[in-house]
Amino acid sequence: MSSPTTATLDTPCLVVDAEKIERNLRDMASFAKDASVKLTPHSKTHKCPDLALMQISYGAAGICTQKVSEAEVMAENGIKRILISNEIIGLEKLRRLANLSKRVDLRVCVDSPDGINQLSLAAKEADVHIKCLIDVECGYLRTGVTAAVAAQLAKQITETKNLILQGVHGYEGQVGSYPLRQRPRVVKHAMNMTLKAKREIEQNGLSAEDVVVGGTPSAKISGRYPGITEITPGEYIFYDYANVTQGLVPVDDCALSVRSTVMSRPVPDRAVTDGGLKTFGFADAKFPHVKDESLHARVTRLSEEHGILKLGKGGMGVKIGDILEFVPYRAGPCVNLHDRIYLTRNGRLEKVLSVLGRGKTT
Numbered sequence: 001m002s003s004p005t006t007a008t009l010d011t012p013c014l015v016v017d018a019e020k021i022e023r024n025l026r027d028m029a030s031f032a033k034d035a036s037v038k039l040t041p042h043s044k045t046h047k048c049p050d051l052a053l054m055q056i057s058y059g060a061a062g063i064c065t066q067k068v069s070e071a072e073v074m075a076e077n078g079i080k081r082i083l084i085s086n087e088i089i090g091l092e093k094l095r096r097l098a099n100l101s102k103r104v105d106l107r108v109c110v111d112s113p114d115g116i117n118q119l120s121l122a123a124k125e126a127d128v129h130i131k132c133l134i135d136v137e138c139g140y141l142r143t144g145v146t147a148a149v150a151a152q153l154a155k156q157i158t159e160t161k162n163l164i165l166q167g168v169h170g171y172e173g174q175v176g177s178y179p180l181r182q183r184p185r186v187v188k189h190a191m192n193m194t195l196k197a198k199r200e201i202e203q204n205g206l207s208a209e210d211v212v213v214g215g216t217p218s219a220k221i222s223g224r225y226p227g228i229t230e231i232t233p234g235e236y237i238f239y240d241y242a243n244v245t246q247g248l249v250p251v252d253d254c255a256l257s258v259r260s261t262v263m264s265r266p267v268p269d270r271a272v273t274d275g276g277l278k279t280f281g282f283a284d285a286k287f288p289h290v291k292d293e294s295l296h297a298r299v300t301r302l303s304e305e306h307g308i309l310k311l312g313k314g315g316m317g318v319k320i321g322d323i324l325e326f327v328p329y330r331a332g333p334c335v336n337l338h339d340r341i342y343l344t345r346n347g348r349l350e351k352v353l354s355v356l357g358r359g360k361t362t
Helices: 018-035 049-057 068-076 091-100 113-126 147-158 173-177 180-203 241-245 331-335
Strands: 013-017 063-065 081-087 105-110 130-136 163-170 210-213 256-267 270-273 297-302 307-311 323-327 340-345 348-354
Touching: 013 018, 018 049, 018 340, 049 063, 049 068, 049 348, 063 068, 068 081, 068 091, 081 130, 091 105, 091 113, 105 113, 113 130, 113 147, 113 163, 130 147, 130 180, 147 163, 147 180, 163 180, 173 180, 180 210, 256 331
Parallel strands: 013 340, 063 081, 081 105, 105 130, 130 163, 163 210
Antiparallel strands: 013 256, 256 270, 256 323, 270 307, 297 307, 340 348
16 A cells, blocks of 8 residues: 555644655765764754654764753653753752663753752762763853853862763854854854863863864854864754755755645735644744745744735635645744654655654753
8 A cells, every 4th residue: 555645634734855854864974974073963953753863873973952851752762872952950850860861871061060069969869970061152142151161160070079071062053143154254263262161171181072063054164173073953954944044055955844724815915824823933033935936925924823925926826725835934943833743755655753852841
């Protein structure tokens, strides 16, 4: 019996092109191998253990998460090496983290004496040793510390029971907001700040083995810097319309789309679909992209359960019941709203993937 086609899927739903995912995975894995860096993809983009395992099968060294609950889901489904690239505060969460470290090769970020002390307490209670990366502020102005403070924190970690200094982490998330031609300059500044922290730690006679950087917009630049050991891009598995507008990839590289049904045609130049904010998420006040460019259609507004489209001349023939496909502006917030991803190949359903990490915010 042949597999069903995408036409049988109820909407709104998430559909992923298997061939495009495989191409994207091969491409980033090939880059990492050529640059001699480990690839530890960020699973917050897809929240799906099946896709994490696919990334590992293509050469990834492990998986990166932002939350303990995400890491727990990944560990429960076969992921053996996890980096929590975030500060975890609060003994309840840290006790879960410590217990998780008994089952997997786990690293976590720190950027404060209080965070180190809390982590140490949880590690001692669980009788485990936890690997730490010091989070370095390298231009994104979010978490992280200066090189001088990183050196102080490194000394504290080495003097604290049950903690292991593993290295430094820097996230140059600001790069995506710059034009392509300016990105090498921005990455250079960020890598200089991150590597300065490594040097200052080592000048105190300590070791900073891992130097972890690199989101999707910058990984292929930062991953080439001497001293960088690991990159953590996430969006590359799908790419999204934000990556397209940034000039990073053509829209044809975007593997993820949302299928949504036209439910109303109130006036000739307007169509309304059954996918709104609760389907696409809110993404920097930007809207998803209509894949069929021959319709000359654009999304002008999203309410909770409606997508409102302005139709150009090519879209006058759109009818109630027609199914349109959209590329989400941001993949991660969109996927987090869905229970399933439908993996397709040549228009036919190949596998239904469960988004087991959705809603995992603790």
